[in-house]
Amino acid sequence: MGGNKKNKGIKYWLVLLSCCGLSASSVGIVMNTIGVFYTPVSSSLGVSQGTFTLHATFCILATALTVLIVPRIMKKISLKLMVLIGVSLTSLSTFAMGFSHHIVLFYILGIVRGMGAAMYGVIPITIVINNWIYKQNGLATSIALCFSGVAGSILSPIFSSLIESVSWKYTYFIVGIISFVLVLPFFYYLLKKSLKGSCL
Numbered sequence: 001m002g003g004n005k006k007n008k009g010i011k012y013w014l015v016l017l018s019c020c021g022l023s024a025s026s027v028g029i030v031m032n033t034i035g036v037f038y039t040p041v042s043s044s045l046g047v048s049q050g051t052f053t054l055h056a057t058f059c060i061l062a063t064a065l066t067v068l069i070v071p072r073i074m075k076k077i078s079l080k081l082m083v084l085i086g087v088s089l090t091s092l093s094t095f096a097m098g099f100s101h102h103i104v105l106f107y108i109l110g111i112v113r114g115m116g117a118a119m120y121g122v123i124p125i126t127i128v129i130n131n132w133i134y135k136q137n138g139l140a141t142s143i144a145l146c147f148s149g150v151a152g153s154i155l156s157p158i159f160s161s162l163i164e165s166v167s168w169k170y171t172y173f174i175v176g177i178i179s180f181v182l183v184l185p186f187f188y189y190l191l192k193k194s195l196k197g198s199c200l
Helices: 002-029 034-045 049-074 079-097 103-119 122-132 137-181 184-190
Strands: none
Touching: 002 079, 002 103, 002 122, 002 137, 002 184, 034 049, 034 103, 034 137, 049 079, 049 103, 049 122, 079 103, 079 122, 079 137, 079 184, 122 137
């Protein structure tokens, strides 16, 4: 009996860890590290920083609007599939920014990036925690969501250093890869046979 409780507790911690990864990727990277690219990319493209920053505005607006339809999307596809589509859109659009040479492409990719982030951000995180962690549900949600700030504060200086050392183009490639890697715990833990039977 005690062993079952222990295993169950570990299982919940693993679920929380996976949600922290979702938060770090969808909000921490997409929203909280975007500023480190403003100066180097705008200078390289030959546009003003304000013009380039507009792509971040499009990204945020796309996220806000997509969040409104996420519940409808979930009625048609599983949560796991929605997260996979979301992180794929975000990672690939970020990766593609490294190949972009025109501001219009950044605007388009910013929209795609924002749509993807909404599909595996706050709503999926909340749903997973509500279905797996019953005690101290609010604390678990707070821990998961705070990782967006933690990821932003840790990764921003790292990305800035990478931009200086390997260029902003290659840094976008790295950011795209990290965005996807951070979500892998979600698929690993929540697709394990021992976790079957949830609403996921």
